[in-house]
Structure formats: structure tokens, C-alpha cells
Amino acid sequence: MTEPHLLVDMQDITVSFGVVKALKGVSFDLRPGEVHALLGQNGAGKSTLIKVLSGVNERDGGSVLIHGRQTNFRSAQDSRDSGIAMVYQDLSLVPSMSVAANLFLGREPHGPLSFVRSKPLVEAAQAYLDEQGFPIRASAGVASLPFAYRQLTEIAKALMGDIKILVLDEPTSALSAGEEEILFNTVQEVTSRGVGVIYVTHRLQEVFRISDRVTVLRDGLNVGTHNTADITMEKLVSEIVGPGHERMAQATLSIDEGDRRMVISDEFAAAATRRTPVIELKGVQNGRLRGVDLQVRPGEILGLAGMIGSGRTEILETMFGLRQADQGEVLYLGKPVTWRSPRDAITAGVALVPEDRHLEGLVLGDTIAANTALPQLPHLTRAGMFNKGEATRRAKGAVGDLNVKAPGINTRLKNLSGGNQQKVVFGKWLVPEPKLLLLDEPTVGVDVGARDEIYGIIRRFAQKGCAVVVVSSDLVELELLCDTVTVVHDGRATTSVHISEVEGEERLHHLVQESAR
Numbered sequence: 001m002t003e004p005h006l007l008v009d010m011q012d013i014t015v016s017f018g019v020v021k022a023l024k025g026v027s028f029d030l031r032p033g034e035v036h037a038l039l040g041q042n043g044a045g046k047s048t049l050i051k052v053l054s055g056v057n058e059r060d061g062g063s064v065l066i067h068g069r070q071t072n073f074r075s076a077q078d079s080r081d082s083g084i085a086m087v088y089q090d091l092s093l094v095p096s097m098s099v100a101a102n103l104f105l106g107r108e109p110h111g112p113l114s115f116v117r118s119k120p121l122v123e124a125a126q127a128y129l130d131e132q133g134f135p136i137r138a139s140a141g142v143a144s145l146p147f148a149y150r151q152l153t154e155i156a157k158a159l160m161g162d163i164k165i166l167v168l169d170e171p172t173s174a175l176s177a178g179e180e181e182i183l184f185n186t187v188q189e190v191t192s193r194g195v196g197v198i199y200v201t202h203r204l205q206e207v208f209r210i211s212d213r214v215t216v217l218r219d220g221l222n223v224g225t226h227n228t229a230d231i232t233m234e235k236l237v238s239e240i241v242g243p244g245h246e247r248m249a250q251a252t253l254s255i256d257e258g259d260r261r262m263v264i265s266d267e268f269a270a271a272a273t274r275r276t277p278v279i280e281l282k283g284v285q286n287g288r289l290r291g292v293d294l295q296v297r298p299g300e301i302l303g304l305a306g307m308i309g310s311g312r313t314e315i316l317e318t319m320f321g322l323r324q325a326d327q328g329e330v331l332y333l334g335k336p337v338t339w340r341s342p343r344d345a346i347t348a349g350v351a352l353v354p355e356d357r358h359l360e361g362l363v364l365g366d367t368i369a370a371n372t373a374l375p376q377l378p379h380l381t382r383a384g385m386f387n388k389g390e391a392t393r394r395a396k397g398a399v400g401d402l403n404v405k406a407p408g409i410n411t412r413l414k415n416l417s418g419g420n421q422q423k424v425v426f427g428k429w430l431v432p433e434p435k436l437l438l439l440d441e442p443t444v445g446v447d448v449g450a451r452d453e454i455y456g457i458i459r460r461f462a463q464k465g466c467a468v469v470v471v472s473s474d475l476v477e478l479e480l481l482c483d484t485v486t487v488v489h490d491g492r493a494t495t496s497v498h499i500s501e502v503e504g505e506e507r508l509h510h511l512v513q514e515s516a517r
Helices: 046-054 076-081 099-103 118-132 147-159 177-192 204-210 233-241 246-257 266-274 312-319 342-348 357-361 368-380 388-401 418-427 448-463 475-481 505-515
Strands: 008-017 020-030 035-039 061-066 069-071 084-087 165-169 196-200 213-218 221-227 279-285 290-296 301-305 327-332 350-353 436-440 467-471 484-489 492-498
Touching: 008 046, 020 035, 020 046, 020 061, 035 046, 035 204, 046 076, 046 084, 046 165, 046 196, 076 084, 084 147, 099 118, 099 147, 118 147, 147 165, 147 177, 165 177, 177 196, 177 204, 196 204, 204 233, 213 233, 233 448, 279 312, 290 312, 290 467, 301 312, 301 448, 301 475, 301 505, 312 436, 312 467, 342 350, 350 418, 357 418, 368 388, 368 418, 388 418, 418 448, 436 448, 448 467, 448 475, 467 475, 475 505, 484 505, 492 505
Parallel strands: 020 221, 035 196, 035 213, 084 165, 165 196, 290 492, 301 467, 301 484, 350 436, 436 467
Antiparallel strands: 008 020, 008 061, 061 069, 213 221, 279 290, 279 327, 484 492
16 A cells, blocks of 8 residues: 555556566665665666656556546646656756756746847856855856866756655766765755755665665566664665675675775786886876876776866876877886877777766767777778778677676667766777777776776776876775775876775875865
């Protein structure tokens, strides 16, 4: 029987896409003022379920009650009109417009002759952002914002108006600790007003911090709903990965406890220090960097920690030829280089996995085979003829080597889960093997199982002698993966520590906070 005060009551929801059954009789509910976490690996059915709630996906069977009333949303607008606000991983902002224009899109204040009054719009947007505690300039263009600030803008937009139900899909995937606090405070504030929050995440530590209840989906089924206070991390991970995956469960548990890291032998470390750095920055300055000194040797994994906007991504962009050094020197394999474009860097053996895979890393409407061929198109083309056989061989190799779960290499990227999409981004760089691998938030929006696989992929690159640079807002991830971590602040590389000097995430967090003072 339906509880009388439920905001959402979904019963026996079934959804099919052709012969694939995405949801097989899933039930889920949400109470006023609670945070209900929704968990599961990529492909478990989480996105399908919330898209049924939002009116994007139609259900084949089952019922959806909102505020106790039977509903059958035909569009996202129907859902919004019922007081449901959705924040997806795939942001819906208009990059060419300002933050203010995005917040008030469709509700702009108009003056005479129906012209939009831009000054009042910006002032109203800034007042709202300040009130909510979002550190964003309303006048800023969305395209110029770091990904994390675009994510916060999307959340701010969702909170405007009279909402009763807020759905957050991987809201902290690219946020640093400071931005996470803003989000958590916002969630606490809206739930105090009776708003119910559905919180989709792969970061299990957040579940225990912020949620009241948790539901786990696996293979389109609800395998358990629990009060968060009554379940352990170990039990939660076991439900997510399922029976027969005890080793994956144990590895995932270790990752989320932050107690497993890559161990480098003393012999390997000593040999690495004697080898010429793959890349070295000496006093590099440009529009964003201010005298950066860094070096990364073969087989080394260097982590870059810091607040959003600190210059971490700009260091990668400089290493990849997206930014030029106005002063200082970039040495690659011991020789000064001036890359005019990323093509020069790619030809030299540099690979980049960007922060936003949908916008910068993949062509979602194209196939796995086409995407894996992209970086090496000049080498796969002779006399204007594309070597389809070689491209096919490379794509099959990437799918096999990286355990990409897909029907075949002609599967379109938009039909893959987030974790498998990210594996394809890595797969683009398998042949030829890179000498320098640059990673910007490499596990954003990736589930616990796929995340462990990606960590294994990163280590394999390093073990083959590739130098790796990792930017991550997840300090546990940096502690787990890296040999050395360098803190970046205001365009400068400040403190560097060997991972043996780090005793837990708190030490790294302290270093980041100290650099910002």
C-alpha cells in the first residue's frame, strides 16, 4: 500500500529498448525532506529510472504516483510543472550565453518593445547565486567556466522556482572538496524545506555522509532498499557488484576506504630518478600559468591537486599544445619543444583524456571503430584512402584489451554506459603506445567496478614506461594512483610530496587548503 506522504511512489516499473529490458519491475519511493541515494554500476538502470520520472523515457508497465496522484508524463516540461527538477551528468546549459541568461532562460525580464533587460537579469542572478553560496559570476560566459562551475550553474538553475523533488545525477563528479561542501550545504537547506532529493552517485563515501536511505539497482532490478544507518560499506558494495564478484567487491571496498595505493619498489624508484624526464616544465608562464616547474619521468604517475581554477587543467593543456609557453621552457625527452597544436604533441607521443568526454573526448553519434581511429587518421590514410582494415584491427584490440562491454566495434558511443565510454577514450591511445599520458578527471561519472578497471589501465600504461599526469578533484584517487602529488594554486606548482609521505586523504586536503591561503 502506498504511504500517504510519499513525494514519489514508483511501482513495478518496466522499460524495454528493443529486446533489451532496462528495468524489470523496479519499485522506488521518495519521502519529503529525505535524501534517497540511488546506486548501481553503469547499465544497472539508474538513468532509465530517473528518465521515466522526468518524462524523457516512457515506461512499458508499472505506475508512477507524484504527491499521491497517478501521473503519466509525456515530456520533461510535464515533469517540471509537477515540481520535479533534474540535474543530469550531460549538462543542458547554452555555452554561448552567460550564467545569468542560462538561469533565467525562458523567464527573462523584459523592457519596452519586449527587449530583454540585461542589467536587472544579471543583478537578480548574482543575488540568487550569492544567497545560495555559489561562487560564480552571473555575468560570466558558460563556455569560459571550468566544468565544475558549469555543474554548479546547472544545479543552481534546477533549484530556481517552486520545486518539491530534486534529482541529482553524479553532482560531485568534478567538484573539489570546497565545491562539494557548497553542494552538501545546499542539499541540507532544501531538504529542511521538505524537498525530497534523489541522489545518484558512484562515490560511496558520500552516501554515508548525506543520504537517509539507499536503493541499489543491478541488471534492471531493485536488489535492496535500506536505511543508510543500517547498512555497512561492505554490504553495499556486495549488492552493487553482485554474487560471483567478491574480488571486485574487495578491491572496490579498499578504494573507497582509501587504503590501497600503488606500491613502487625501491629499485624501480631509484632507476626512475636516473632516467631523463619524459616532460619537464621550467619556469613556464602563459595567460594562466605563473612560472611552473615540473618534471615527470618514465613510469611515474604524477598527480596534480588543487582547487577548481587553480591551473591544473592549464598545465595539461600546455603539455598538449593547446596553450603556448610565453616564457620559460618545455622539454620533451630532454629537448626543448614548441608545439604549435595538439597534432604536434600527438605525433610526438602525447595523449590526452579530457575532463569532459562528451564534449571533448568522443563523437557520441559515431561508432567505437570511428572514435578509436580519430587521433591517428593521418597514419591510417594513404593517398586519400582510409585503411579500414587497420582501423578495425585497432578497434577490436581496444575493445578486448580494455574490456569494453559492447555488442561490437560498430556500436555507437551514445549507446554505451559512462564507464565503457571512458574506456573508449583510453582506447584511442593504445596504438601507438604514448610516451606521455595526460588525464583530466579520468573517472568522472564512472561506477565503482569500471573505476577499478580504469585504475588498472592507468597502471598498465605506467608499467610500460609511459609517464602519466593525473588531475583529479578526488584526493583519495590521487593517493591511490600516484607516486608523487604536486599542489597547484593560482597558476603555480607549490608543494610536492612523495606518496610515502602522505598518511590519508586528510594530509592532501590540508596541503591544498594551505596553498590557497
